[in-house]
Amino acid sequence: MARTSRDKTVSHLQIARTLRSITQGIAVVDLTLYLKDLHWSGTAIGGVMSAAGLVGAALIVMIGVMSDRLGRKPFLIVYEVITAIAALLLVTTTNAAILTIIIVLTGFGRGQNGAAGPFTPAEQAWMASRVPRSERGSVFSTNTALGFFGMATGALLAGTPRLWHNALPGAAGFHPLFGLMFLISLACVGVIATAPSGTNGSSNKSKAVREHAVTASADAGVQANSDHPSATRNLETNAGPAMDESSIRRQENKNMAKLAGVNALNGLAIGFMGPMMSYWFAMKFGATSSEIGTTLALSFVLTGMSSLITGALTKRFGMVKSVVYLQLFGIFMILILPLAPSFWLASAIYVIRSAFSRGTQGARSALSSSLTRDKRRGFSVSMNALAMRLPSAIGPTLSGTMLDTGIFALPFFIAGGLQLCSTLLYGRLFRGFDAPAPDAVPRRS
Numbered sequence: 001m002a003r004t005s006r007d008k009t010v011s012h013l014q015i016a017r018t019l020r021s022i023t024q025g026i027a028v029v030d031l032t033l034y035l036k037d038l039h040w041s042g043t044a045i046g047g048v049m050s051a052a053g054l055v056g057a058a059l060i061v062m063i064g065v066m067s068d069r070l071g072r073k074p075f076l077i078v079y080e081v082i083t084a085i086a087a088l089l090l091v092t093t094t095n096a097a098i099l100t101i102i103i104v105l106t107g108f109g110r111g112q113n114g115a116a117g118p119f120t121p122a123e124q125a126w127m128a129s130r131v132p133r134s135e136r137g138s139v140f141s142t143n144t145a146l147g148f149f150g151m152a153t154g155a156l157l158a159g160t161p162r163l164w165h166n167a168l169p170g171a172a173g174f175h176p177l178f179g180l181m182f183l184i185s186l187a188c189v190g191v192i193a194t195a196p197s198g199t200n201g202s203s204n205k206s207k208a209v210r211e212h213a214v215t216a217s218a219d220a221g222v223q224a225n226s227d228h229p230s231a232t233r234n235l236e237t238n239a240g241p242a243m244d245e246s247s248i249r250r251q252e253n254k255n256m257a258k259l260a261g262v263n264a265l266n267g268l269a270i271g272f273m274g275p276m277m278s279y280w281f282a283m284k285f286g287a288t289s290s291e292i293g294t295t296l297a298l299s300f301v302l303t304g305m306s307s308l309i310t311g312a313l314t315k316r317f318g319m320v321k322s323v324v325y326l327q328l329f330g331i332f333m334i335l336i337l338p339l340a341p342s343f344w345l346a347s348a349i350y351v352i353r354s355a356f357s358r359g360t361q362g363a364r365s366a367l368s369s370s371l372t373r374d375k376r377r378g379f380s381v382s383m384n385a386l387a388m389r390l391p392s393a394i395g396p397t398l399s400g401t402m403l404d405t406g407i408f409a410l411p412f413f414i415a416g417g418l419q420l421c422s423t424l425l426y427g428r429l430f431r432g433f434d435a436p437a438p439d440a441v442p443r444r445s
Contacts, residue, residue, distance in 0.1 A: 021114030025154020046400020053393025064382020114147030141311025144362030267388030271395020306359030330357030
């Protein structure tokens with residue numbers, strides 16, 4: 001029965017992510033274009049996106065810690081309710097102050113791939129608590145893929161305002177889609193509310209004891225320059241009951257700090273590109289919402305497929321190696337993207353880049369959720385999300401200002417350089433996590 005309950009919980013979370021990602025796919029294409037039609041400048045749009053990143057970063061730590069103590073489900077329900085109210089307000093007002101508050105609280109337009117905004121630590125920790133470590137790379141990659149498929153659906157829907165532009169010209173043409181976002185958000189409330197809560201009590205204690213050995217063995221494997229499976233097994237055997245709470249926490253904190261540093265570089269890189277891509281296509285090539293929506297939809301579909309492939313690769317080559325090799329090719333595509341002379345060539349490069357770079361998100365999330373025991377998992381996820389979100393909040397303001405002054409290539413070169421440093425450090429610091437997981441090692445009789 002425990003297995004069925006766990007599977008149902010994961011299924012509910014994945015259904016909610018798919019639905020949520022449809023609304024985010026609409027927003028990532030249309031929100032900046034909507035604000036542009038309301039005569040917001042690129043600097044103003046980038047500024048509000050940066051503010052959303054900063055506020056989200058502040059909330060993410062609080063929610064991660066509180067969800068460890070109070071449970072994950074209530075926080076996700078609150079997020080879906082906030083999102084529904086925000087979508088309804090997008091339909092009913094164009095007041096700049098209200099729109100700013102909406103974007104800042106929900107992160108609309110930041111392309112979160114179906115993640116629950118600042119409530120993501122609760123979502124990821126809940127899912128990780130239901131999945132054995134050995135399966136997380138695959139399950140989280142599937143979860144990411146569903147988010148990208150939903151984003152693709154939303155991006156295609158984002159191009160539909162042209163169908164009623166005569167009846168609803170200008171900014172008003174986006175309102176029907178914002179209404180659809182409201183309805184989908186209500187559906188998400190129902191899906192999360194009916195998800196089996198499960199328990200995190202004594203049944204998880206033995207798993208927690210086993211999982212703390214992962215952090216110790218991975219770090220020791222890196223320090224000794226040895227990824228040999230037998231070394232990992234020996235450490236797991238010897239580390240178990242003998243390690244006290246302070247030793248375990250010290251090792252967990254060390255791993256969290258290393259990943260936070262890597263994520264900070266990656267977040268800064270993402271901030272220069274992600275939230276402003278629709279605006280970049282519109283300003284550089286004069287692309288319409290329909291053209292941009294088609295491009296982003298195709299990128300999301302291929303990225304979803306790439307995420308599924310990455311999930312399979314993690315089982316064969318490990319989470320870390322899979323991420324590094326795919327990211328390196330994606331970085332090359334980032335660097336040549338701004339050199340494309342036409343919209344459709346730039347679109348093709350962007351689609352390929354997205355498939356390789358963003359298709360690794362599930363595997364990265366799986367590693368982040370495997371750094372600690374379950375009782376600190378929300379904290380771990382929130383700290384690493386904070387490390388990514390704070391730097392990413394800087395990028396949109398800077399890139400928006402550059403785009404307003406006709407500087408279209410520099411944001412991509414900065415992003416590519418930062419992501420290269422992040423990827424190389426990621427591979428160097430965490431290669432020990434590609435050793436076999438403790439829960440995959442047969443027990444001795």
